[in-house]
Amino acid sequence: MAGYEGTTRLPCAVCYDDPVLNGDLQLLALGTGEMKIFSATNMEAQAKLNRLARSNVINWPTDFNPMDLKIPDRFALLLDLRVLSWGPEYEFFYKCSDCDKKTIGLRPFVDDRTIFTLRDLEKDVLGTDDARYPFITELPNGKVVEWGLLSGSDDQAIRKYGEQSLRRLKPQQRTQEGDPEYSYRTARRIISLDQDSEVSLDEKVEFVESLRGMDELTLRSAFEDVRAGYRLIVDGLPCEHCGWLNGPMRLPISDRFFRPRPV
Numbered sequence: 001m002a003g004y005e006g007t008t009r010l011p012c013a014v015c016y017d018d019p020v021l022n023g024d025l026q027l028l029a030l031g032t033g034e035m036k037i038f039s040a041t042n043m044e045a046q047a048k049l050n051r052l053a054r055s056n057v058i059n060w061p062t063d064f065n066p067m068d069l070k071i072p073d074r075f076a077l078l079l080d081l082r083v084l085s086w087g088p089e090y091e092f093f094y095k096c097s098d099c100d101k102k103t104i105g106l107r108p109f110v111d112d113r114t115i116f117t118l119r120d121l122e123k124d125v126l127g128t129d130d131a132r133y134p135f136i137t138e139l140p141n142g143k144v145v146e147w148g149l150l151s152g153s154d155d156q157a158i159r160k161y162g163e164q165s166l167r168r169l170k171p172q173q174r175t176q177e178g179d180p181e182y183s184y185r186t187a188r189r190i191i192s193l194d195q196d197s198e199v200s201l202d203e204k205v206e207f208v209e210s211l212r213g214m215d216e217l218t219l220r221s222a223f224e225d226v227r228a229g230y231r232l233i234v235d236g237l238p239c240e241h242c243g244w245l246n247g248p249m250r251l252p253i254s255d256r257f258f259r260p261r262p263v
């Protein structure tokens with residue numbers, strides 16, 4: 001099976017108690033069976049990833065639900081499987097910020113020079129700078145908040161909560177209430193308040209909604225300071241029409257990400 005197997009380490013490995021997830025995961029290249037899954041239009045992206053984790057991570061711990069992977073890990077695993085299976089070249093269109101014309105990006109070579117491949121994406125691994133997990137932030141008001149990263153299960157619960165909240169509101173209320181997911185999303189990240197881990201989800205939402213000024217900003221900044229997983233930013237892509245080197249832009253996820261053409 002040479003060339004069809006590889007290993008990877010999850011960027012948020014420190015978040016799990018499972019020794020397999022803390023160490024090297026053994027990957028198996030995707031094949032025709034998985035392409036069938038990717039082309040299935042009646043299957044959710046979440047379900048697709050759950051299937052792949054179990055079928056293409058050879059040492060996947062059977063009692064660990066792939067939905068409980070932290071969100072940066074979910075994408076990192078997909079990207080690593082993609083690169084192992086079909087190589088790092090990736091094709092998409094981008095618009096030049098100078099002349100506004102489109103270029104096909106990430107063709108492996110421009111003027112005989114490799115401009116970018118998926119291997120060039122920077123990957124941040126949690127815990128390499130001695131950061132401990134879960135994180136602890138003390139707010140200016142003295143409250144101590146212990147918090148973590150969201151998983152696929154959290155994400156699903158947040159969307160469900162948002163949909164249910166909207167359904168409860170009359171149409172004219174919907175535009176006045178703001179985003180119902182906003183406080184709930186933050187609340188789901190909270191593990192304990194002042195070392196009390198028995199605090200309920202409702203109390204966490206109440207706590208989040210009571211935050212003001214610098215307390216709110218301190219917590220939000222702490223969340224934003226965490227870097228984990230692939231940075232989906234590409235920089236310096238040349239325009240094929242005017243030669244302008246485009247500044248940093250978000251990597252577009254095109255249909256070629258999982259259905260690459262031969263290069």
Ligand SMILES: [Zn+2]
Pocket residue numbers: 096097098099100101239240241242243244
């Ligand atoms: Zn241009």
